[in-house]
Amino acid sequence: MQIRIIFILLFIFIAVSGQSAIWRPDSVITPQEKSDSLVDRSALIAFAKKYLGTPYRTAGSNPKKGFDCSGFVNFVFRNFMINLPRSSREFKSIGTSLKPEEFKEGDVVVFYSFRNKARIGHVGIICEANGMQSKFIHSASGQHKGIMISSLNAAMYAKRFFRCVNVLEGK
Numbered sequence: 001m002q003i004r005i006i007f008i009l010l011f012i013f014i015a016v017s018g019q020s021a022i023w024r025p026d027s028v029i030t031p032q033e034k035s036d037s038l039v040d041r042s043a044l045i046a047f048a049k050k051y052l053g054t055p056y057r058t059a060g061s062n063p064k065k066g067f068d069c070s071g072f073v074n075f076v077f078r079n080f081m082i083n084l085p086r087s088s089r090e091f092k093s094i095g096t097s098l099k100p101e102e103f104k105e106g107d108v109v110v111f112y113s114f115r116n117k118a119r120i121g122h123v124g125i126i127c128e129a130n131g132m133q134s135k136f137i138h139s140a141s142g143q144h145k146g147i148m149i150s151s152l153n154a155a156m157y158a159k160r161f162f163r164c165v166n167v168l169e170g171k
Helices: 002-017 041-047 069-079 088-093
Strands: 108-112 120-128 135-138 145-153 161-164
Touching: 041 069, 041 120, 069 088, 069 108, 069 120, 069 135, 088 108, 108 145, 120 145
Parallel strands: none
Antiparallel strands: 108 120, 108 161, 120 135, 135 145
16 A cells, blocks of 8 residues: 555655656767756766776777766766767767867867778767867777777877767757
């Protein structure tokens, strides 16, 4: 009897508040709907840094097994209820492109593929903003595999840099 009353009260609460008790992926706020003021960029970076040292894993998006680059970016932003692409290639046309002096923590940096400059092949998150001297956190697949912080002006990344995008503010 008490359980029944609890369920009835819960149903009434949900009906009155207009909220769903079940989280659905289609209820995720997209970058265009999310206001910059609603996301604490420092908290986003602190969360991402908790995974430093997590191993690289092709197609990985699980902190217990490992991440690929887009899996890591997707995982971090999803924790803040922001739905981003799961493939690095899809970052080619999302968000608002920034000039280097506009880079901020939490912006997504997008790189060409290592072997093919016609394709997007890598993404990361700016964790220390300083124009083209910024640092970013990402899941690297090269010699040093896993979640790490790299400099945007390092030769390996500077020559592959495509753009940096703000995915936290609406257009």
